[in-house]
Amino acid sequence: xxxxxxxxxxxxxxxxxxxxxxxxxxxxxxxxxxxxxxxxxxxxxxxxxxxxxxxxxxxxxxxxxxxxxxxxxxxxxxxxxxxxxxxxxxxxxxxxxxxxxxxxxxxxxxxxxxxxxxxxxxxxxxxxxxxxxxxxxxxxxxxxxxxxxxxxxxxxxxxxxxxxxxxxxxxxxxxxxxxxxxxxxxxxxxxxxxxxxxxxxxxxxxxxxxxxxxxxxxxxxxxxxxxxxxxxxxxxxxxxxxxxxxxxxxxxxxxxxxxx
Amino acid sequence: xxxxxxxxxxxxxxxxxxxxxxxxxxxxxxxxxxxxxxxxxxxxxxxxxxxxxxxxxxxxxxxxxxxxxxxxxxxxxxxxxxxxxxxxxxxxxxxxxxxxxxxxxxxxxxxxxxxxxxxxxxxxxxxxxxxxxxxxxxxxxxxxxxxxxxxxxxxxxxxxxxxxxxxxxxxxxxxxxxxxxxxxxxxxxxxxxxxxxxxxxxxxxxxxxxxxxxxxxxxxxxxxxxxxxxxxxxxxxxxxxxxxxxxxxxxxxxxxxxxxxxxxxxxxxxxxxxxxxxxxxxxxx
Numbered sequence: 001x002x003x004x005x006x007x008x009x010x011x012x013x014x015x016x017x018x019x020x021x022x023x024x025x026x027x028x029x030x031x032x033x034x035x036x037x038x039x040x041x042x043x044x045x046x047x048x049x050x051x052x053x054x055x056x057x058x059x060x061x062x063x064x065x066x067x068x069x070x071x072x073x074x075x076x077x078x079x080x081x082x083x084x085x086x087x088x089x090x091x092x093x094x095x096x097x098x099x100x101x102x103x104x105x106x107x108x109x110x111x112x113x114x115x116x117x118x119x120x121x122x123x124x125x126x127x128x129x130x131x132x133x134x135x136x137x138x139x140x141x142x143x144x145x146x147x148x149x150x151x152x153x154x155x156x157x158x159x160x161x162x163x164x165x166x167x168x169x170x171x172x173x174x175x176x177x178x179x180x181x182x183x184x185x186x187x188x189x190x191x192x193x194x195x196x197x198x199x200x201x202x203x204x205x206x207x208x209x210x211x212x213x214x215x216x217x218x219x220x221x222x223x224x225x226x227x228x229x230x231x232x233x234x235x236x237x238x239x240x241x242x243x244x245x246x247x248x249x250x251x252x253x254x255x256x257x258x259x260x
Numbered sequence: 261x262x263x264x265x266x267x268x269x270x271x272x273x274x275x276x277x278x279x280x281x282x283x284x285x286x287x288x289x290x291x292x293x294x295x296x297x298x299x300x301x302x303x304x305x306x307x308x309x310x311x312x313x314x315x316x317x318x319x320x321x322x323x324x325x326x327x328x329x330x331x332x333x334x335x336x337x338x339x340x341x342x343x344x345x346x347x348x349x350x351x352x353x354x355x356x357x358x359x360x361x362x363x364x365x366x367x368x369x370x371x372x373x374x375x376x377x378x379x380x381x382x383x384x385x386x387x388x389x390x391x392x393x394x395x396x397x398x399x400x401x402x403x404x405x406x407x408x409x410x411x412x413x414x415x416x417x418x419x420x421x422x423x424x425x426x427x428x429x430x431x432x433x434x435x436x437x438x439x440x441x442x443x444x445x446x447x448x449x450x451x452x453x454x455x456x457x458x459x460x461x462x463x464x465x466x467x468x469x470x471x472x473x474x475x476x477x478x479x480x481x482x483x484x485x486x487x488x489x490x491x492x493x494x495x496x497x498x499x500x501x502x503x504x505x506x507x508x509x510x511x512x513x514x515x516x517x518x519x520x521x522x523x524x525x526x527x528x529x530x531x532x533x534x535x536x537x538x539x540x541x542x543x544x545x
Contacts, residue, residue: 051425077427087424091415102415103426111429112436115408164427243376 010059034214080167090145100128274495287415287484294354300464302449327446335438364386372460480528
């Protein structure tokens, strides 16, 4: 069986800096892969290379055996990806619910002509409300994202990604900005969503939660893959310990405001 | 009466033209500083077509097609540029149009095209046609805003990159906005040519592009009602008050500046600020 996502020898360079250095890994259907590493390790860049926000300078990325290389961002998303971004990007001019409605309407926004001829949004509103409930912010549905705190906006990002009904969900630090109780609740939600069959790649600095929910860990350091395997074995790996000790002391709870 | 009818026609053409720019700049957030070029393409095509014997009413859809097609091609070249660079590019398109037309003998060069054949409609019928097309454009705009296309336009206007992350092919939507907006500008141009019966390159220059942009900004970027009212008022003010006619650039430029400084959401935003608390109070009871 083909892996859901196949990343083969991918490198990304920004000028003289190599952000990702020949990284290869597979993601099997149904997995919850935790992507960790010290700040600046290239985790976010890896997700951005998968979605096409940055172009890989070398290597291939394929989803269900079909290459994604050369496709535009939106074309890749339509193949079954969804990205919840690290830096929240809600549309501030519309309500929280409408943000998710827009994502849920991907079937209607496929082509401009179809979008022009379509007015109804009942089904999309239903989906959107369900997704907001799932991430626990249904109470904010009618509010403007412009006035909401980061914790709510992080979950809005996730609701929007879920509403796209992806095959593979890419989550970039969804727990950042949440207090420990909220983080634990959202991590459990992520784990539930995965158990219901959705494959997830999760970047997280909150090591306690990522160790709790992920089934496999992949560690990047300085753009290179240094470990890949079951969480406990990976955390005991000397090179992983060195990478973390070299950057910052090992903690089970890295302060969540630390950004990549 | 003759004068009032003529004024109403001018008003209708201005409103139609401003609504066409509102689709591009207001709904989809793509600035255009050369929109008068498409008015000119519609006007010149319609005038030349009428002179070669094509009935007036047929020239209307043809002007729309030509203007929209050129708008689409220019839109394609503008896909990669954003914000400030798009403003410069579209400004260049406006100057390019005037520059090209000036050099073409068959388009009358500097002298323009005069003796445009009569539309065959009475003044009143022409007025009804113009206001009808204008109303249809306004209704279409309101419909578009409510459709999924409207939602996507709004999203692109706010944040194009995030729109793409949601799996939406933003460039295609921007092209659609350019095509629809420029086609409607072409329609306004065809009406203009047959209303004034004389057109020259200077009728479609930078000043006209800025004038229509100030109509959109003053009305309230994206608000159909606001833009329609602003365009109607600003188009007749110069004929009502001589001094505005004399200082047209100063008045429009000043308005544009004042609006951007004090009420970037235009008159519509200004009105909303007064109306919204009242609405909320009503709901509470």
